[in-house]
Amino acid sequence: MTEAWIKIETMLNEMRPLLIEAGILQDRLLMPQGDPRRIRCAGPLAWLTVVHDTAWAEANKIKRLLPQEIWDYYKIQEFQDMREQVMLEAALKKLVKAWKTERPSFFRRKLNGTKEKATIENSDHETSTGMCV
Numbered sequence: 582m583t584e585a586w587i588k589i590e591t592m593l594n595e596m597r598p599l600l601i602e603a604g605i606l607q608d609r610l611l612m613p614q615g616d617p618r619r620i621r622c623a624g625p626l627a628w629l630t631v632v633h634d635t636a637w638a639e640a641n642k643i644k645r646l647l648p649q650e651i652w653d654y655y656k657i658q659e660f661q662d663m664r665e666q667v668m669l670e671a672a673l674k675k676l677v678k679a680w681k682t683e684r685p686s687f688f689r690r691k692l693n694g695t696k697e698k699a700t701i702e703n704s705d706h707e708t709s710t711g712m713c714v
Contacts, residue, residue: 636679
């Protein structure tokens with residue numbers, strides 16, 4: 582594995598629970614298949630770092646205000662207007678918008694081989710020069 586590949590995978594693993602809670606499909610949160618040395622990583626790493634450090638960090642900060650048990654209790658009791666819930670919902674909407682804005686094709690492939698499957702040679706923005714090597 583390469584350093585860029587490992588950074589992407591580490592950030593994605595950290596971000597995954599909130600991204601799923603925000604409504605991002607799990608198949609968009611998996612690493613591409615293939616030889617990491619042949620997949621462009623500079624663009625996806627830069628993009629993911631921005632999303633991680635902005636929208637995800639904001640949502641995560643709000644999520645950490647309360648223990649998970651309290652969030653679960655709110656859901657079980659069908660509370661919807663608690664201040665923390667309103668703040669988290671707004672932050673999750675921003676996270677979804679950030680995730681969908683200029684997302685590199687690195688994160689767009691589908692595992693079942695249908696449309697939007699990224700090619701191994703061109704799974705990033707054309708302007709990127711960094712390979713996962």
